Amino acid sequence: MKRSWRRLLVPAVATVFFVSGAGIASAEVLDGTQVASLAEAPATEAASEPTRKRVVARVDLSDQTMHVYVDERLEHVFTISSGRGSYRTPTGRWNAEWLSPRHRSRKYNNAPMPWSVFYYRGYAVHGTTDLKRLGQPASHGCIRLHPDNAELFYKLVKSNGKQNTLISVVR
Known part of the structure; x- marks a missing residue:
């Protein structure tokens, strides 16, 4: 099966999002093409502010x-x-x-x-x-x-x- 340049480029772009994204990245295959998505990263204790009291x-x-x-x-x-x-x-x-x-x-x-x-x-x-x-x-x-x-x-x-x-x- 011969792949077009377009079909090869989409997985490469998805990989770039996966590596450099700011949130949690996931990749899945839809119709033979790898598609990436970014989700909002949950706050971690190290990144969150200390709890402030009233x-x-x-x-x-x-x-x-x-x-x-x-x-x-x-x-x-x-x-x-x-x-x-x-x-x-x-x-x-x-x-x-x-x-x-x-x-x-x-x-x-x-x-x-x-x-x-x-x-x-x-x-x-x-x-x-x-x-x-x-x-x-x-x-x-x-x-x-x-x-x-x-x-x-x-x-x-x-x-x-x-x-x-x-x-x-x-x-």
Whole structure:
């Protein structure tokens, strides 16, 4: 049986798809001609992103605490300082917007704000050096934490993503 060039070329093309395709390739013979097909490759564990968890920080201004939930499980309870006097901490719900591990306030005399997680119009959850005032309103509106707790929260947000972090502030 004599083969035409066309019939010889199709199997060669199929072989090229099989070798260089991005997905899983298979070849079958239809009417004496080898035909290749490409299917979407399933995601492998090595190629997939690490599993991200949902982080929720519920700040209660009335008792000066922050409850941190990871995938709906309470993981931490931190004592905070919120806004004092006319420097009220706004209430509401926001996603984390940006992170700054060694931030300093341009507005308040270059005050250190370590492990800052910014969430709304310049307000942030961050560490403080004024540890004796934790547990009572003392800030210009931000949520202050012990620096070790601020670092822990910062790293939770960074590893799970700002879009997966909700900061809820209630009175």
